[in-house]
Amino acid sequence: MNALPQSAMPASIDDPLTIAGRSYRSRLLTGTGKFKDLAETGRATEAAGAEIVTVAIRRTNIGQKPGEPNLLDALPPTRYTLLPNTAGCYTADDAVRTCKLARELLDGHKLVKLEVLGDEKTLFPDVVQTLKAAEVLVADGFDVMVYTSDDPILARRLEEIGCVAVMPLAAPIGSGLGIQNRWNLLEIVENAKVPVLVDAGVGTASDASIAMELGCDGVLMNTAIAGAKDPVLMAHAMKLAVEAGRAAFRAGHIPRKRYASASSPLDGRIA
């Protein structure tokens, strides 16, 4: 559906996202929470074209629902790059512990999404704990994609520590408020040598496009898709939005002017 005929495809369309030495065609990363069931999770993930999907690490239900379907059956690690997160952790220690469990669970998998939260109401990151955890995890050999505030100085510090991607929020997690501070995001993007992905706050397709038009390398979202009336359709919309925003960023915005500039030639008019 999104495939252009080969002849119409610009040569520059080949534009992979590279994280920790691995290249991905899709710049849309999706979460796997809040879906109605695993079948819907699978369909929405497919419609989003996501190659990297976040998962949470939680206690196994002992003795309950023995036949319960497993997330990893719907999203096999052979097909998707799983990104275990530390969602729900409020201290660096808990986040590090969670990442180590994820590494054991996924047979030595090193890529993790670090998030250390500071407040239940806003779910804003605790940046002090985030920095601490990032240092420990990087030293332990993890490839850390880090959820952070939209503070450019902090983003730089996290990059200096050795995080493989910096992921500032656009707005609070699950809020759907869209890009709240595009100037900060722009500053982060311009300074960064690692991929910058907007993580959290996207509500609809245009939000994702704006993030990409600002030069972000990707967008990670969950609620905007899972919470939509039709999650699969929204996943499709987000895929198109991320691709459109990326293409527009690379193509280059025209200079902004205050007054009009006619599109049709002035010569040869009949009156």
Add this chain to the structure above:
Amino acid sequence: MKIVLNGREEDVASDATLADLVASAGLAGKRVAIEVNREIVPRGDYGGRLLAAGDRIEVVHAIGGG
């Protein structure tokens, strides 16, 4: 003897291994990760890991999350 499994007290035989516990919890062959007293026990070591009274065991898996 008593151990604590995912926050709940359980009774196990005094010579039980972690593999025994995993089997009795219906988790044999399932993709899980396990900590005993906050220390990760690699999947291949369950059979050789004897449990002790008071051990605190966490068994986790991957679920949907953002």
